[in-house]
Amino acid sequence: MEATVFPNRPAFPIQPAPSPSNQRLKFNPITLPLPPQPPSPPSFPLDPLLQHLLHLSLPPSTTTTPRKPKLIKSAQINYTHLTPPHKSTQSVKLQQTHNSVSSPRPKYYRKRAVQSGDGPLDFLPANCKFIHGAILEQPVSNSGVFFDSIxxxxxxxDLVSLLKGLDVSGNWEKALxxxxxxxLNLDSKxxxxxxxxxxxxIRILxxxxQHSITSKLFDELPIEEYSLDVRACTTILHAYSRTGKYKRAIALFEQMKAKGLSPNLVTYNVMLDAYGKMGRSWDTILHLLDEMRREGLEFDEFTCSTVISACGREGLLDEAEAFFAGLKAQDYVPGTVTYNSLLQVFVWEGGSVL
Structure with a gap:
């Protein structure tokens, strides 16, 4: 019937059934060449990358070499040697030198030594900066030889500025x-x-x-030939008292008053402590207390505890009670340190607490 409807339809050859899309075409290498393969980029190491990914995907028991998870941490530490953009190379080098020197200075002074700008010690005169940096690079044991060379x-x-620069830098040993x-190098002129x-x-020590160093240093220097302020003299007195050189402390104290220096509260407290440790000085202690009252100096906690402790060393229980009663009669409110000193006296002497 179709032949009658389409009498002139041509006869098409029968087309083969299309092959599935998942089947690969087969080429005969003899009759048809293979299509050219795109060249692989030479700069991308594909095989090592695949091997590395395969190595990471394997369980820990099958890996040939142990993993090193601390590589990132060590890489971060390596960046600490880089110079910050706001600090010069000289500042960083000086800071590393300060960190390598063992010093009991608190962190406050080390922070002062690291400043922004041309250098960490901009207050130094121009002729001191080079010598200051050269001194910091020398070990303390070699300082004398280095000083002789320059x-x-x-x-x-300016030696005062140079000494102050070493102090601010946290190098009190090199300053000494x-x-x-x-x-040692003073000439005759x-x-x-x-x-x-x-x-x-003196302020640095x-x-x-450094009480022992201070007392030994000023045993060699004729301190009476210099006009020092009250603060410096008080520091030397404290060093003498701490090292047991009570006669030296008394002599310096008398020289201070002979030169017209007015001792302050700290100076009197240091001398009260020196007389108390020396012993057999209760009358002198009472004289110093009267002298403090005439000068208008008010007793503090250190004054009261020092006097009471001096009574305890000499077994003067009645004197300690009388001194404590006099304080309360003058409306003085004793603190914890004073009460502790008084309790210690009663424990030593076996007395009864007030």
Missing amino acids: KFELLEV SLFEWIV NGKLDNQLIELI GRES
């Missing part, structure tokens, strides 16, 4: 070495030290609680 340069700089070198230089080294 003797003429040291004589031309410089001061001792200056003392300049045979006397600057008072400001002595007061500075006092802050570091």
Whole structure:
């Protein structure tokens, strides 16, 4: 019937059934060449990357080498040597030098030594900065030899500023070495030290609680030939008292008053402690207390506890009771330290607490 409807339809050849899409075409390498493969990029290491990913995907028991999870942490530590953008190379080098020197200075002073700008010690004169940096690079044991090598340069700089720079940098030991070198190298023309230089080294040693060094240093120096302030003299008195050189402390105290220096409350407290430790000085202690009242100085907690402790050392229980009663009669409110000193006296003597 179709032949009658479409009499002129041509006869098409029978098309083969289409092959599934998942079947690959087969080419005969003899009759038809293979299509060209795109070149692999030479700069991308594909095989090592695949091996690395395969290595990471395997369980820990099948890996040939142990993993190192701390690589990232160590890489972060390596960045600490880089110079911050707001600090110069000199500042970073000086900071590393400060960290390598063992010093009991608190962190406050180490922070002062690291500043922004051209250098960490901008207050130093221009002729001191180079010598200051050279001194910091020298070990403390070699300081004397190094100072001898730059003797003429040291004589031309401001020694007070140089000593202050070493102190601010946290190098009190090198500051002490410089001061001792200056003392040993005084010539006949300049045979006397600057008072400001002595007061500075006293303040440095006092802050570091170097009482033994202070007492030995000023056993060699004729301290009576210098006009020092009350603060410096009080520091030396404290060093003498802590090292048991009570006669030296008494002599210096008398020299202070002979020169017209007015002792302050701290000075009197130091001398009360010295007399109390020396013993057999109760009359002198009472004289100092009367002198403090005449000068208008009010007793503090250290004054009261020191006097009571002096009574306890000498077994003066009645004197301690009378002194404590006198304080309360003058409307003085004793503190914890004073009460502890009084209790200790009663424990030593077996008395009864007030």
